Amino acid sequence: MALSSLFSPRFLAFILLLSAIPVAIIVSLERAQPATNVYHYHSKGWLRECSKWDADNNRFIVSFIEGGLGVVPVPEKEDSKVPLEEVTVVKELNLGRNSSFGLTIDRTRNRVLVVYADVLGHRFGAVGAYDLSTWNRIFLTQLADDEKSFANDVAVDAKGNAYVTDVKASKIWKVGVDGELLSIIRNPLFIPKEWYKSFIGLNGIIYHPDGFLIVVQTLSGTLFKIDLTKGEEVKVIKVAGGPLLMGDGLELLSPTKLVVSGFVSRLVESSDGWNSASVVAKFSGIRHRIATTTTIKDGKVYINHAAGMGYPRKKHAIVEAPF
Numbered sequence: 485m486a487l488s489s490l491f492s493p494r495f496l497a498f499i500l501l502l503s504a505i506p507v508a509i510i511v512s513l514e515r516a517q518p519a520t521n522v523y524h525y526h527s528k529g530w531l532r533e534c535s536k537w538d539a540d541n542n543r544f545i546v547s548f549i550e551g552g553l554g555v556v557p558v559p560e561k562e563d564s565k566v567p568l569e570e571v572t573v574v575k576e577l578n579l580g581r582n583s584s585f586g587l588t589i590d591r592t593r594n595r596v597l598v599v600y601a602d603v604l605g606h607r608f609g610a611v612g613a614y615d616l617s618t619w620n621r622i623f624l625t626q627l628a629d630d631e632k633s634f635a636n637d638v639a640v641d642a643k644g645n646a647y648v649t650d651v652k653a654s655k656i657w658k659v660g661v662d663g664e665l666l667s668i669i670r671n672p673l674f675i676p677k678e679w680y681k682s683f684i685g686l687n688g689i690i691y692h693p694d695g696f697l698i699v700v701q702t703l704s705g706t707l708f709k710i711d712l713t714k715g716e717e718v719k720v721i722k723v724a725g726g727p728l729l730m731g732d733g734l735e736l737l738s739p740t741k742l743v744v745s746g747f748v749s750r751l752v753e754s755s756d757g758w759n760s761a762s763v764v765a766k767f768s769g770i771r772h773r774i775a776t777t778t779t780i781k782d783g784k785v786y787i788n789h790a791a792g793m794g795y796p797r798k799k800h801a802i803v804e805a806p807f
């Protein structure tokens with residue numbers, strides 16, 4: 485469809501009619517009080533894929549679908565009735581309409597890493613690193629080449645290497661501490677047997693302090709362990725109560741407890757160093773806002789929701805999962 489016809493009055497009327505019923509449902513869902521703690525914040529954008537709690541600076545850091553990063557400061561004296569405010573801190577002008585997705589805080593080096601991707605064209609992908617105090621850019625590394633890709637999430641190991649998942653081709657880019665592209669991790673295990681499960685491939689990724697990565701594949705629901713101490717050896721983690729279908733974001737609650745967030749968020753526990761694991765709890769918060777990634781604040785699990793709502797000002801919700 486031509487872009488201009490998207491904005492014709494007839495088209496808008498049609499969309500309004502189509503969406504009248506869902507809107508009514510959404511309004512009632514929005515009015516319902518969630519049982520757990522929620523951080524609401526006013527935002528300039530409709531879509532925020534990732535937010536991470538920055539404990540040292542008492543704020544959330546959020547990634548913008550329109551590209552860039554914002555901070556959402558949380559005051560000492562919290563008042564749940566007053567929405568927080570998002571402030572833009574990073575905007576790369578020459579990245580045009582590329583979106584920002586997964587982000588991670590590298591506390592050791594006082595910086596944040598964020599992934600950029602061209603969602604519609606699948607032709608551009610990058611990872612940027614920024615100083616947490618000044619927001620000065622430390623590096624901005626292009627990842628994508630001719631292969632169509634969709635860079636999505638990032639994790640950082642103890643040495644400062646970054647690992648960026650490609651949700652389209654199910655591979656992982658490895659980027660050095662100064663931003664140099666080092667290698668690409670590919671493995672036959674990353675290719676699901678059913679062709680249709682490869683549409684949304686490797687997605688959420690985290691670094692475990694014992695020297696390995698954990699990564700989830702969204703449509704197959706498979707969890708992988710990539711041992712960096714054994715030459716990036718890849719193994720499937722056997723998950724009782726799995727597969728972790730539609731798993732999106734990952735975060736460690738402790739070395740033995742992993743949160744896998746998404747349409748349904750799950751708490752997964754392992755007692756053998758992540759060779760096997762089991763689902764011990766599930767949570768689906770406010771579904772109509774599309775749960776994506778997860779973060780830990782004061783020992784509690786919070787789920788980011790991509791869709792902002794509200795008029796005249798868009799409001800986003802970061803919802804506590806009672807794990």
Ligand SMILES: *[C@@H]1O[C@H](CO)[C@@H](O)[C@H](O)[C@H]1NC(C)=O
Nearest residue numbers: 578579580581582602605608
């Ligand atoms: C993404 O950024 C690259 C590099 O600056 C640019 O060439 C490309 O046009 C951008 N893509 C979009 C969709 O804006």
